[in-house]
Amino acid sequence: MNITQFILVAVVKIVLAIWLLLTAVAYTVWLERKLVGHIQNRWGPTRVGPFGLLQPLADGMKFIFKEDLTPPHVNKPLYIAAPMISLVFALTSIALIPVGGWVRVAGVNTPLEITEVNMGLLIILGITSLGVYGVALAGWSSNSKYSLLGGLRASAQMVSYEVALGLSLVGVLILAGSFNLREIVDAQSGTFWGVIPRWYIFRWPPQIVGFLIYLTAAYAETNRLPFDLPEAETELVAGYHTEYSSMKFAMFFMAEYANMITVACLASLLFLGGWHGPVAGPAIVRAVLPVFWFGLRVFGFLFLYIWVRGTLPRFRYDQLMAFGWKFLLPLAIANVIVTALIVALRS
Amino acid sequence: MVPLSCYLVLSGTLFACGVVGFLIKRNIITIFMSIELMLNGANLSFVAFAAQWKALSGQIFVFFVMVVAAAEAAVGLAIIIAIFRTRETLNVDRVNLLKL
């Protein structure tokens, strides 16, 4: 592959990935409004297009045409930088997530991800851990007490749950022996006795505990209910983005949903076998089916996110901290120790 | 190809900036950050020397430095909070009595 081809392929993949991600973000918002509406015995959006399907477009137009207010007394450079930091780090992490195997298009072999990195998982963790700055700086630079409280809560919560999140993945890493997401997924191909897929949650030692810890910590990392204390509207107006309007607010909004999608992708890659599933039929179907299976898993996680949001009440802040440090973290460490012991005794 | 001395000069510059910050800054948190800057400068020479002598131990030492820096940050920031609670200032020149 020569250099022009390389650049061309990279640009095509970047444009495709960003377009897919932003569309997914827009329709996750629609899905959330629709599902939460049905859970609460309402209809959700119905007016714009069939089933309200054009609602994301209308929302986007509304955000663009709203007045962009900058309140007085804010720290202006940081106030403007904060939503950008949030969105940039949320969108960057998608570059390292594989959505399928290798494909051959017009004589060029290429993996279905923007770039393949050996330390993929670690770099994604690093990028998402930098996203905290957007939230913390938004809270601080707004110079308002609700924002400050939201920002403080957010940074404390995200740093606390990041530890449990990282440790919950260690079990899978011990079994896979690699940080490369593609290798981790390929280690989960095939089935036991033709029925049970060889996903890490079904393996011996089972990673189901790690999976549940990951899921819980991921809800806290993305500031979703039942851990949405940073933006708890009944106590903090809107938390760290109280003072933001128009596209700046929309950037925080998009960053939250993009982070949800990243976390859902990671969960399916690490615990549920990524894109592996039954594949049959003609060549074109064989090429598309893995991506479809992967999308189905991600959709399942997003559905679960919204379902939980419509079902569970919010934690109290001290309960949240106690839960993270006194329950999730010891459980994650126990999971690491048990997995390591079983692997060591077996070998 | 970059000569090893370039990495060392960069590492020394960072360390020197840390020292200057430690001396001229009066905010206790910024002083703390200057210490972190010095540790980072030292880390860079560890990694650079590891690359020169083809010995991974240099990279291992970076981990130990990071762990010590993390422990130090936790305790140091707790001390800063405790001082602020009693003295209500972050200026080191105002914290000149050997009692709370």
Added chain:
Amino acid sequence: MLHLVLFLVFALGCVAGAVNLLAQRHPIDSALSLVVVMGSLAGEYLLLGAEFVAAIQVIVYAGAIMVLFVFVIMLLNAGVEERTPGSRVALLLGVPGMLIGSALVVWLLLERSPTPAVAAGALPGPPQTIAWLLFHDYLLPFEVTSILVLIAIMGAVVLASPPATTKKES
């Protein structure tokens, strides 16, 4: 060539961040410059081949330790620092002294002790090898640092917990 350009870009990021840390009066601006320094340093580590160290640098330093600093600055609502006579003396004597000293070191390193050039990715540090070293050759230091961290956690909790609890007991 590309190696040199990348080195210079990241080095510029490091030095600009470090100088900005000194120039800014508000601690939160200093903290953000330090984040820039750490990010650029991660780039330098990648150039030297230490990919694992670079990843840990971003996760631990930029993603955890510096967030802790920003958190404390926000919590204490730290304002712009005030200059005192002591800092002026340090500024007048310390900065020229530091400049002379570092110029001397730079001259010694660049002119008097020629060092071999380091190739890009000179020493790859794969996680497996690092883990072997860490849990085999350096097991005792590893365990000692883990005890250090445990003590630090307990110390931080004791120091930062409000004195109201001790009053209740007495």
